[in-house]
Amino acid sequence: MPVKACVFDAYGTLFDVAAAARAAAAEPGAERLAALWPKLAEIWRLKQLQYTWLRAVTGDHADFWAVTADGLDVAMEACGLAGDAALRARLLALYRELEAYPEVAEMLAALKAAGRTTAILSNGSPEMLDAAVANAGLADLLDAVISVEEVGVFKPHASVYALVERRLGASPAETLFVSSNGWDACCGAAFGFRTLWVNRAGDPMDRLPGRPAHVARDLSGVPALATAL
Incomplete structure (x- = not known):
């Protein structure tokens, strides 16, 4: 057929789901992220996917934007970047423009x-x-x-x-x-x-x-x- x-x-x-972290790391003043962005991108994507599966199983649905933000929060904490509100906002903005x-x-x-x-x-x-x-x-x-x-x-x-x-x-x-x-x-x-x-x-x-x-x-x-x- x-x-x-x-x-x-x-x-x-x-x-390209790694593009947001890569682009943010290349911006002026992002020297700390430049050394960490591959790890951050990997954890962000993994947690994003894991949360979709878990929410599908539990029936506790939230849209993908909320799941994406939750995954980023975990990734930033894992990379020692928790609390950097400006970086978080920039990464999420870039994710909308992958x-x-x-x-x-x-x-x-x-x-x-x-x-x-x-x-x-x-x-x-x-x-x-x-x-x-x-x-x-x-x-x-x-x-x-x-x-x-x-x-x-x-x-x-x-x-x-x-x-x-x-x-x-x-x-x-x-x-x-x-x-x-x-x-x-x-x-x-x-x-x-x-x-x-x-x-x-x-x-x-x-x-x-x-x-x-x-x-x-x-x-x-x-x-x-x-x-x-």
Whole structure:
């Protein structure tokens, strides 16, 4: 069955989640952060994801912006930066304007030129996603930006993945789902999507019920893969 829709996770897949800490560390007066930013970015992302999973299990939902701020607070404390309100505000502001990976715009344009539906399916809140998409200049290259806030639970809950067919009219078999998160790619595959894991870091495959059929180091090959399937 031909691929009708190409659906992308946002954070870590289209947008570089380390960009906020890296950019803040390069600003004047940020010498202390310059030595710590990789550690801060790593802990921030880990806690952000952990809190989505825990909130999905407990049913205690909060939007992704609140979870992002909570994760940053833990990361700053772990790095000895707790109490720096100005730095916290700057990091959160930069997170709203994350850089897209360099191949993203060209890749999406190629998919659109081939007549495929393009969309984001993300844990992000609508406001966060709108800001990121606008900052990266991707609005005209996306047919839909779908947030988990429509169902009030984070990925990998099946109700999130079901939003694709509801919103785009593409069945799982007609959808190429692309994520840089190994757990997301595995769970998307288990749901029934045709799935690509963008494994930029060369990480091992997660041991979960599903397994993505395709793995790549970046997004540049997505248009050719969508055509080949």
